[in-house]
Amino acid sequence: GRLSARAGGDSRRCKGPSETALALATRRACAVSAAGAASAAAGASASALAPGTLVLGIESSCDDTGAAVVSGDGVVLGEAIASQDAIHERWGGVVPKLAEEAHAAAIDAVVDEVLGSAGIDAAQLSAVAVTVGPGLSLCLRVGVTKAHRIAREHGLKVVDVHHMEAHALVARLTERQKAREATAEGAAAADAAVASAAAEGVAFPFVCLLVSGGHSMFLLAHGIGDYTILGTSLDDAVGEAFDKTARLLGLPVGGGGGPALEKLAAKGDPTAVPFRVPMRQKPTCDLSFAGLKTAVRYAADDMLGGGTERNGHSGGERIEWEPSAANEQVRADIAASFQRVAVQHLCDRAKRALQWARQREPHVGALVVAGGVAANATLREGLVAVCDKASAGLEEPVRLVCPPPRYCTDNGVMVAWAGVEKLQRGEGRILPPLEGGTAAEGEGDWVELRPRWPLGVPHEAATSVKSQKNEWESHMKLSSKDKPEAETQAGAAVASK
Incomplete structure (x- = not known):
């Protein structure tokens, strides 16, 4: 296997703790929740993050273990991804238990590689963004547990990210990158309007x-x-x-x-x-x-x-x-x-x-x-x-x-950038202390997963509007019914210990 890493546009192969176990290779609400809607409403007045803001993004929703460090002004300082293609190909699809084991074997090496590429240690991060859904619960838990461990150890904010929202938002980052490259190369006057538009990324709506x-x-x-x-x-x-x-x-x-x-x-x-x-x-x-x-x-x-x-x-x-x-x-x-x-x-x-x-x-x-x-x-x-x-x-x-x-398939950059966008709107939370005050691996930790997490409210003319509405309502009920009172947030939540 291979671990694919990028820093400043370079890509190199490097060995992890166990290449056989890692099987590494490059590849492959909202329902708006009450909390999400509130932060969106507040977003208009939010100011841009300082360039020194550093967000680690972790992605493990399916069969790619991805991580990246992105700055507050949209510079990708390091990225890496561990793929499980060789593991699942013989089965004709992703086997959740095998995927979980591969994520667990790869996650530490992927995060360490990203921090090394960025030239920082975890204590210098501002926040950790992590995919909490939708996806395979067994796989999601590996990434979320790792994110929580880093956040607790260094007193960092955790930003929960919707996998599909991260896909949707990454274009806002890549368009800014285009503008930066055009400026660096001395864009012609005829291209000034294009460069100016790209400087803002992709504007809403x-x-x-x-x-x-x-x-x-x-x-x-x-x-x-x-x-x-x-x-x-x-x-x-x-x-x-x-x-x-x-x-x-x-x-x-x-x-x-x-x-x-x-x-x-x-x-x-x-x-x-x-x-x-x-x-x-x-x-x-x-x-x-x-x-x-x-x-x-x-x-x-x-x-x-x-x-x-x-x-x-x-x-x-x-x-x-x-x-x-x-x-x-x-x-x-x-x-x-x-x-x-x-x-x-x-x-x-x-x-x-x-x-x-x-x-x-x-x-x-x-x-x-x-x-x-x-x-x-x-x-x-x-x-x-x-x-x-x-x-x-x-x-x-x-x-x-x-x-x-490379940003169309699952990756850590999209999660880190979604974290940047959410931090700008005041999202993110400091995790409460673990029961008993121990930071042992996942022990006593409430890991919030949303394997089936609707993104948005359905258009009234959509054929699937009824089923989506029912799914949205069921997730809202799950959130208030199944989650401990101290941790209750709008949206669906599944507890895993």
């Missing part, structure tokens, strides 16, 4: 398309912690559809099947298989990929013959063909046709999402695309066209904003 292996949704971002869900997937996430299709076509899925499928699709004819674009008769922003996945399976059966899954990952169905040069063109045609329809579905919904958003917030100026699937070049090209059409005749055009690919 904006529309965000979150596309990953676990989530697919359109958000209208009004401010930090203040989101309207314009639409979401009614069944499978788009990233899962890419992964399943890649596996079905015999492609390697370590690090996610999306990149492998995109590479194969480049060799194929996107019109070869007449897959239907899902839900075109439904005038909403909701998404659906389950039917498309099924259509791909039937097409593979018909065009390649045999079963539908490999290595027994789906019901142990037998496959009667093997990927080879002889059937590569057929597989490429299926991949290209799937990608065309999946991207068209997202673009159709993006067009409507911008329309709905502008009805509520006329000054929406950006469509931010975040999550692992945001790295897909075909999707980016399609969304550029959507933004161009949406901008026709407008004084304030809509621009497409895509973070660099």
